Amino acid sequence: MTKSSLSTNSPASHRRWIGLAAGCAALVSLTAGALPAAAADGAGPAPDAAAGAEVRVRLDEAALQGLMVPDKVASGTMARVSAPGVRWTGVTGGLSQDPAASFRIGSVTKLFTSTVVLQLVAEGRFTLDTPVQRILPGTLPAHWAPITVGQLLSHTSGLGRPCVAPENPQAPTPAAVVAAVTDPACPAPEYPVTRQQYNGINHFLAGMVIEKATGRSYADEVQRRIVRPLGLRHTYLPAAGDTSMPAPSLAAPSEVEPWAWAEGGMISNAPDLERFLGALLRGRLLPPAQQRELFAMPALAQGARDPMSRAGLLRAELPDGTVVWGKTGSMEPYTSGLFGTADGRRVLTYAYTGVTRDPEVQRTRALDLVAAAF
Structure with a gap:
């Protein structure tokens, strides 16, 4: 992403929005090892869904x-690990020592979005097989093949990246971001879909589905369904155009103007994120049927380098066989991650201020942090 002072018609501004909708992060996911053959669509939870329960103390x-x-x-890093008998926090590089210090969580926001969508499925508002075109008529071109809600969450929609800058790129609406993908100049989605392809546009559409189904804003639904019930005092989605950071913040505010809405726009802190992921993995936020979606792997994840579950959770298998689930994110100036064992008994939260935007370097650092924490 680039500075907000860029001309709205500049090539750099155009690249900014292509990069934002691609995931608002250079690092998208991580894993090690192949998926078990039984972890395909309709097979329920992966056999290793409970793996990692017996992690070292x-x-x-x-x-x-x-x-x-x-x-x-990284010029500075914060890491927090919580487990029975373990509570460890470390901070380096001049970042805030305050345990309540806030930071931009980038694409970790997607976990909040997916959770709300699954709650709406549990309420019967729609199913994971409901076409997005039925919920949001006119949003996607009529000649496109149906794209389901479930395909959005699992990144198997086949949607591509924006090929044009959205209207008013300094403060676009979600609909304008989606329109930058559906413009006639852009290629149609891959069909039939043959691979899992991480794409932030999926969660812009998921956020629009939430608003259409509830008649309330995405921010309100996240507050009503997740933040308030869990007592997350430092977690929220800033209003459009709000570039401020609460005090204390983990690092000095960036000059980059942030905006990624349901795809990557939220602010939180380590204790709140730890509580959220623990509650999600332990089944406090979803009924059993939707809870199983957290760990069920779509068929298209088979053989993927960075597989994601039907609910959009990253699956990482460590060299010792421990399986953890979570999400990474990036929003200037932070790169962050949130991972836990399937039973929610051990959770790692980290954030660092990056020196490099190289996705492979960031991916390696994420894998190393996860391996050291589990």
Whole structure:
């Protein structure tokens, strides 16, 4: 993303929105190891959904501290690990030492969006097989093949990236961002879909589905359904155009103008995120049928380098066989991640201020942090 002072018609401004809708993050996901064959569509939870329940009690603090030393990847890092018998927090590089320090969570926002969508499915508002075209008539071209709500969450919609700048790119509406993908100049979605392809446009559409189904704003629904019930005092979606950060914040505010709405726009802190993921994984936010979607892997995730569940959770299998689930995100100036064992007993939250935007370097750092924490 680029500075807000760019001309709205400049090539750099155009690239900004293409990059934003691609995920608002250079790092999109991570994993190690292939999926079990039984983890296909309709097979229910992956056989390893409960794996990782018996993780070690002791924490490799030395490994975590070594990864947090300022270097060519990160100028400062915050990491927090919570488990029975373990509560560890480390901060380096001049970041705030306040445990309540807030930061922009980028694409970790998608977990909140997916959770609200699954709650609406549980209420019978629609199903994961309902075409988006039925809920949002006229939003997608009539000649496109149906795209279902479930395909949005699992990144199997076949949607491409924006090929034009949206109307009013400094403060676009969600509909304008989607229109930048559906413009006649853009290619139609891949059909039949042959692969899982991470794309932030999926969650812009998911946010629009939430608003259409409820008659309320996306921000209001996240507050009503997740934030208030869990007592997340530092978690919210800023209003459009609000570039401020609450005090204390983990690092000095960036000059970049943030905006990614239901795809990547939320602000939170480590204790709130830890509570959210723990509650999600332990089944406090979803009924059993929708809870199973957290760990069920779509058929198109088979063989993917970075597989995601039907609910959009990343699956990472560590060298010792431990399986963890979560999400990464990036929104200037932060790169962040949130991972836990399937039973929610151990959770890692991290955020760092990046030196490089190289996705492979960021991916490696995420894998290393996860491996040290579990």
